[in-house]
């Protein structure tokens with residue numbers, strides 16, 4: 001019976017079929033070299049992010065031990081119902097000769113780099129000719145980079161959209177980094193996925209309720225507090241105030257809940273979900289009448305005192321324009337028009353739309369807001385499952401393929417070129433990644449083992465890991481800087 005948690009025995013963090021691959025490669029194979037790429041799909045560019053977490057969490061240090069070998073050996077005997085499919089000698093060699101450190105070299109593009117698909121993002125190769133099979137053993141784990149890459153890419157694509165509408169309707173782009181808030185912790189499949197996806201979103205934004213993402217960045221990327229949030233209600237804290245179920249009691253309860261929020265949190269930003277019964281009535285009669293003076297007074301106290309109203313149901317393109325009209329009627333005196341000729345609610349009043357937000361709906365909603373004549377700066381958006389969960393490995397078709405081998409001392413290009421799917425063809429030989437300053441383009445050069453194909457260029461693949469040691473780390477700020485969006489010459 002397994003004494004170890006699945007994450008604890010790195011030897012078994014692989015696919016069953018890989019366990020027997022050491023017996024399949026040509027005899028006298030001494031070197032296997034593989035690469036990771038996004039073959040493209042939903043997005044033309046990808047944000048490279050998340051490898052450092054995998055390396056530090058799973059592959060650094062003395063990760064192979066006799067105990068783990070014994071456990072894996074016994075596991076395989078039972079799993080395949082056969083003896084000796086497990087490469088006991090190979091793993092023991094790693095313990096004896098490398099003190100349990102993996103004889104691998106991993107070279108990668110800087111984390112946070114925004115790079116067109118079909119470019120090499122990282123390479124993996126064995127550093128000990130005795131164990132070439134080790135290179136592809138870890139494809140399974142390393143390929144899981146597809147998730148942080150795809151979430152960071154999806155999150156950044158939404159930042160581009162928001163930035164465009166802010167450029168058109170707002171005076172400044174300063175608030176863009178808070179305008180997409182991560183609501184996704186509950187909508188993913190595990191705490192680890194929340195941590196990885198939550199971290200990937202924070203490459204592009206600073207607003208999150210997914211604490212696991214902040215913790216991952218703190219532990220693996222050295223930034224103590226990479227994401228922020230504010231006091232906010234949920235339906236339970238609003239509806240618990242209703243004394244009975246008659247309609248007046250519901251309205252009365254919501255009124256007392258809203259008033260209680262203003263009194264309990266007199267300063268700073270607070271968000272109040274306002275659709276428990278009737279979002280329009282709540283905006284008109286509670287925020288716009290009963291508590292209007294308290295809202296204004298609270299706002300007058302300090303510029304940072306903001307009430308954020310949260311609708312949470314209905315079609316946003318119908319609900320938001322109506323809310324804007326209601327709030328404009330009630331707070332007209334303090335509304336302004338910005339330099340782009342769009343209306344802005346008083347500084348102490350904003351709206352967060354945290355329902356139905358995805359990359360597909362965002363543009364439509366922003367376009368609808370623009371049509372109302374209100375600035376997008378009046379809004380923050382929240383996204384949950386659509387941000388962290390509505391992705392898969394084929395969203396951008398991430399792949400890990402072997403491209404080069406040395407067999408009996410001879411270099412060999414290794415590649416696939418399926419007649420049945422040319423899009424699945426893979427690159428050949430040793431690779432390097434160039435950014436050409438003239439053409440402003442990334443180029444992946446292939447077959448660099450051949451002197452006639454070799455290019456003299458600054459290779460953007462840096463050795464980040466070798467023989468169990470992390471050789472190059474990126475700070476989260478560097479990663480955020482690399483991934484910034486350029487709008488009007490501003491990097492945001």
Ligand SMILES: O=C1OCCC/C1=C\Nc1ccccc1
Nearest residue numbers: 183209229230232271310352354
């Ligand atoms: O309203 C808000 O204002 C800004 C702070 C966060 C927030 C709500 N959070 C949330 C989290 C998970 C599911 C739903 C909402």
